[in-house]
Amino acid sequence: MSGALSRLSINQMTVRQLTVPALVEACVTLGVPAVGLWREPVAEHGLAATAKLVRDAGLTVTSLCRGGFLTAADPAGRARALDDNRAAVDEAAALGTDTLVLVPGGLPPGSRDLAAARERIAECLAVLAPYAGERGVRLAVEPLHPMFAADRSVVSTLDQALDLAERFPADRVGVVVDTYHVWWDDRAPAAVARAGAAGRLHAVQFADWTTPLPAGVLTGRGQLGDGVVDLRAWRERVEAAGWCGPFEVELFSDGLWGRDGAEVVAETAGRFTDCVL
Amino acid sequence: MSGALSRLSINQMTVRQLTVPALVEACVTLGVPAVGLWREPVAEHGLAATAKLVRDAGLTVTSLCRGGFLTAADPAGRARALDDNRAAVDEAAALGTDTLVLVPGGLPPGSRDLAAARERIAECLAVLAPYAGERGVRLAVEPLHPMFAADRSVVSTLDQALDLAERFPADRVGVVVDTYHVWWDDRAPAAVARAGAAGRLHAVQFADWTTPLPAGVLTGRGQLGDGVVDLRAWRERVEAAGWCGPFEVELFSDGLWGRDGAEVVAETAGRFTDCVL
Numbered sequence: 001m002s003g004a005l006s007r008l009s010i011n012q013m014t015v016r017q018l019t020v021p022a023l024v025e026a027c028v029t030l031g032v033p034a035v036g037l038w039r040e041p042v043a044e045h046g047l048a049a050t051a052k053l054v055r056d057a058g059l060t061v062t063s064l065c066r067g068g069f070l071t072a073a074d075p076a077g078r079a080r081a082l083d084d085n086r087a088a089v090d091e092a093a094a095l096g097t098d099t100l101v102l103v104p105g106g107l108p109p110g111s112r113d114l115a116a117a118r119e120r121i122a123e124c125l126a127v128l129a130p131y132a133g134e135r136g137v138r139l140a141v142e143p144l145h146p147m148f149a150a151d152r153s154v155v156s157t158l159d160q161a162l163d164l165a166e167r168f169p170a171d172r173v174g175v176v177v178d179t180y181h182v183w184w185d186d187r188a189p190a191a192v193a194r195a196g197a198a199g200r201l202h203a204v205q206f207a208d209w210t211t212p213l214p215a216g217v218l219t220g221r222g223q224l225g226d227g228v229v230d231l232r233a234w235r236e237r238v239e240a241a242g243w244c245g246p247f248e249v250e251l252f253s254d255g256l257w258g259r260d261g262a263e264v265v266a267e268t269a270g271r272f273t274d275c276v277l
Numbered sequence: 278m279s280g281a282l283s284r285l286s287i288n289q290m291t292v293r294q295l296t297v298p299a300l301v302e303a304c305v306t307l308g309v310p311a312v313g314l315w316r317e318p319v320a321e322h323g324l325a326a327t328a329k330l331v332r333d334a335g336l337t338v339t340s341l342c343r344g345g346f347l348t349a350a351d352p353a354g355r356a357r358a359l360d361d362n363r364a365a366v367d368e369a370a371a372l373g374t375d376t377l378v379l380v381p382g383g384l385p386p387g388s389r390d391l392a393a394a395r396e397r398i399a400e401c402l403a404v405l406a407p408y409a410g411e412r413g414v415r416l417a418v419e420p421l422h423p424m425f426a427a428d429r430s431v432v433s434t435l436d437q438a439l440d441l442a443e444r445f446p447a448d449r450v451g452v453v454v455d456t457y458h459v460w461w462d463d464r465a466p467a468a469v470a471r472a473g474a475a476g477r478l479h480a481v482q483f484a485d486w487t488t489p490l491p492a493g494v495l496t497g498r499g500q501l502g503d504g505v506v507d508l509r510a511w512r513e514r515v516e517a518a519g520w521c522g523p524f525e526v527e528l529f530s531d532g533l534w535g536r537d538g539a540e541v542v543a544e545t546a547g548r549f550t551d552c553v554l
């Protein structure tokens with residue numbers, strides 16, 4: 001395995017056009033030692049089959065995406081969310097990863113109350129953290145860019161995510177640092193140090209910020225080096241906070257999804273070496 | 278004039294389909310006492326002619342949009358920006374408004390250094406604040422939503438805008454609170470109080486947040502009441518901070534721009550009464 005790629009993990013969403021076996025083959029061929037997986041494509045290939053495939057290939061599963069969406073105001077909606085998140089924890093454990101990424105969730109239909117939605121997330125974490133802990137899985141709360149505050153995450157900054165996480169033991173609830181979501185925030189560097197000091201830095205993801213954003217703003221992430229994020233500075237920042245784990249590259253990109261998947265994995269590995277290390 | 282509308286100002290961009298005379302007529306007809314103007318349409322109608330028209334109609338000009346874009350790294354680019362902003366100050370004075378809205382500016386081409394760009398804004402404010410002060414014009418720094426951090430404003434939060442403004446006298450440099458840009462920020466309420474206490478709350482603008490965002494994300498602002506922003510809470514928040522001035526409604530919206538302008542002004546006045554007051 002190439003030393004330069006020893007810290008790289010390819011998040012499955014970066015090459016959603018690849019089947020699980022094709023993703024595994026591309027990573028093994030290039031010497032990429034780890035992958036971040038998503039529940040839907042894992043379910044398509046089969047949970048047990050995926051777990052065996054990545055294990056036999058010697059790949060590490062750095063995280064499972066995603067649980068979360070914990071802001072439902074109605075009891076039935078919350079119960080559904082908790083059941084789904086328990087299933088996600090079980091799937092993470094079955095895949096051999098210790099990290100479940102949580103996308104907190106947006107405002108429920110008709111609501112304008114951000115503070116109440118954030119409090120409901122804490123209430124759900126209180127239920128899920130012990131369940132996850134008993135299964136060796138850490139819940140990693142991912143603050144999403146404020147442009148997603150209405151529909152995906154009322155948790156928009158690293159400090160907000162840490163405020164939530166710190167209500168629970170550090171080995172059970174932490175945060176995800178994804179450069180795409182926090183690059184703009186002048187308080188994020190201090191929050192990274194805060195997360196590291198508290199032992200709550202549970203996952204690190206890289207993506208670049210490019211403009212113009214596409215309609216819906218979900219699928220316009222930039223390949224590493226194509227945008228304005230100082231990726232090397234962010235890598236140094238999380239390392240200074242004590243991070244010595246893998247760097248996941250997670251790119252939601254219509255452009256990348258339209259290309260040959262193995263070629264995208266190879267390009268991403270090259271960009272990782274050139275722009276992050 | 279209707280008491281309910283006594284605090285309302287229609288920002289010209291909300292109905293860009295209207296000529297200056299048509300905007301003035303629509304406001305006078307409805308009893309809207311104030312307008313926020315933009316430099317380009319004012320120049321089209323003529324600066325002196327616009328000043329006379331609004332004055333003769335008894336309308337207040339609550340602000341001129343916009344100066345700013347102060348992040349150029351090269352001397353020639355900075356000199357052009359300063360010249361343009363001096364002209365904007367002169368135009369504001371000619372129109373009889375004491376408030377020039379500044380859009381700070383994004384990262385220059387090829388740069389990834391947010392901190393340096395923010396510092397260059399401060400350097401430009403040091404040049405522009407005395408020039409504006411001598412002409413009775415206040416510079417109002419507008420933090421833009423973080424989704425614009427790369428290309429329009431490296432100043433993304435009210436606290437960042439205040440950190441910049443507080444290097445200068447409060448009667449010369451303050452901030453704009455636009456609900457569209459800051460609604461998501463859990464620190465914004467405290468920053469509003471901070472701005473009010475410091476006498477730096479120089480303009481208040483209302484727009485609602487709706488999803489999905491359009492491509493480019495510039496022209497998807499929601500009509501008051503159509504989105505997720507608790508507009509009444511924001512009105513009460515700025516009033517609690519001491520704001521007793523006008524509320525500008527500034528909506529960049531392809532949908533509104535495609536309709537009859539006078540009808541949009543009437544609808545906006547109704548929504549202001551129903552959703553903000």
